[in-house]
Amino acid sequence: MDVEKIRKDFPILERVVNGKKMAYLDNGATSQKPREVIDAIVRYYSEYNANVHRGVHKLSEESTVAYEDARRKIAEFVNASEEEIIFVKNASEALNLVMYSYGMANVGAGDRVSISIMEHHSNFVPWQFLAKKKKAKLEFVDIDANGELAGLEKASGSKIVSMLHASNVLGTINDADRICKIAHEGGGVAVIDASQSVPHMPVDVKKMGCDFLAFTGHKMLAPTGIGVLYGKKELLEKMEPFLYGGDMIIEVKKEGSKWNELPHKFEAGTPNIEGAIGLGVAVDYLNRIGMDEVRKHEIELISYAIGKLKDEVAIYGPMDAKKRTGLVSFNVPGVHPHDVATILDEDGIEIRSGHHCAQPLHDRLGLESSARASFHLYNTKEEVDRLVEGIKKVKRVFA
Amino acid sequence: MSIEYERIIGIWKNAPNRKEMKGANLVAEGANPVCGDRIKIFLKIKGGKVVDASFTGEGCAISIASASLLADYAKGKTLEELRKLDKEKIMELLGLDLSKNPSRLKCALLPLMAIKNG
Secondary structure: OOHHHHHOOOHHHHOEEOOEEOEEOEOOOOOOOOHHHHHHHHHHHHHHOOOOOOOOOHHHHHHHHHHHHHHHHHHHHOOOOHHHEEEEOOHHHHHHHHHHHHHHHHOOOOOEEEEEOOOOHHHOHHHHHHHHHHOOEEEEEEEOOOOOEEOHHHHOOOOEEEEEOEOOOOOEEOOHHHHHHHHHHOOOEEEEEOOOOOOOOOOOHHHHOOOEEEEEOHHHOOOOOOEEEEEOHHHHHHOOOOOOOOOOEEEEEOOEEEEOOOOHHHOOOOOOHHHHHHHHHHHHHHHHHOHHHHHHHHHHHHHHHHHHHOOOOEEEOOOOHHHEOOEEEEEOOOOOHHHHHHHHHHOOEEOEEEOOOOHHHHHHHOOOOEEEEEOOOOOOHHHHHHHHHHHHHHHHHHO | OOHHHHHHHHHHHOOOOEOOOOOOOEEEEEEEOOOOEEEEEEEEEEOOEEEEEEEEEEOOHHHHHHHHHHHHHHOOOEHHHHHOOOHHHHHHHHOOOOOOOHHHHHHHHHHHHHHHHO
16 A cells, blocks of 8 residues: 555645644544545536436436445445445434434333443434433443443343444444344344444444444545445335435325335435535545555554554553554643644644543543544554654643 | 743643632633533622632633633723623733634633623
8 A cells, every 4th residue: 555645646635734744633533535536526516417316317317327326336335235325414314313213113111222431422312312212221331441342241132232333532443243243132233333444444234244334424535414324124124214305205195105215215305416426436445445455554553653652641442553443542641632732733733632522431531531643544654753743742831 | 832822831830810719709610511621710809890810620721821811801890891801802811813713712712701601
């Protein structure tokens, strides 16, 4: 994998921030986009913009083919069939869809729903709402000192087990196969929030055995506003729609309506056409590099980063690079993460600070907030060196 | 690093008015749930005017410096005058232009919001 060549595909990486060459280390929040994704969106609006699944004219046929072609690419990318891939706006919407269309119909008073304490709010708040509404019990699998799931077995017997594949704070990669197995042995379904894994490593829904899998496009080189829900066909077929309106129907009469076939039953209204096309092109791009290569590069970067940072800052999550994705959350003792981020920004180093939409996890760790550097395929060891130098500067300034 | 930000860090390191106050007439509290910052402002008011002010709390350099500078500025003002202050005044006290940094502006405004709501 030639990182210098890859960097040339991303126009924004030329950007200068505060007079310094930008080091973009906030990929956990959103990734940058390669030129071919940007060009695909421009081409769509310049050459064949038309609504999908509606007209018979040339442009509508072209946009429909492009939209459905993107679905096929994404299905292949995670080893699903096309009818199991539903376009949504982001992972939050995907998880809300499961909560409303599956959860509301299948979870009752006294039933158990299990999540983990490391969930992002997107996989936390919907289940909290469901449990309250249905008088169900929301239970939390805890973490050990290493930032890995502890006591996952106790999730068995839950109607729904919904957990993230990779943590956006700890970096921990959970054993998703085992999460699914435990959910199924107890008679429940497994929902996997793959927002931080699909962009960074190979993911195969068949191998994993999940019932639902949610991820978002903008963290994997695609535009914002496009996300994906994978659902097992037999479950999606039994579920009621999430949103009602145009395109999700076969027939509408005064007396009642018939739902469209999968996946359209779950895609009411004009979808994010350019977003889906952009995501398809991003998947092409990632396939050309190879997800194994992306993963290898990130393991190399994160083990380099942890080696350099471990004596400078407090690091959260597993220290073994193979157990985590390419991100590291940390605190400089005695310095607020916002101040760390501001001083790094002065040198063009862009990191995240705050609770990263994972407040229960920060409470569990006894922290208000943390700083986070997160990598993608275009980041380099030189950028890690700049991060480390920046942190040393923070320590000097605040000493 | 900018001279202005260095000044802010200087205040963060050593703010003489960062202390509790006994006999305060008004204790105003503010919290920013996003970053966990918490500020408490103590005001002693006599004859309608603030005669002494101090603060306690945890937060980033900007929110702490803002509390310290605001507490100093408060002396001699009426509560009404203080509650009428706006973000421009806070930026002026800090010597920082945060108009293009909405997230850090929230940190800066936390102490003022505490007084407005207190």
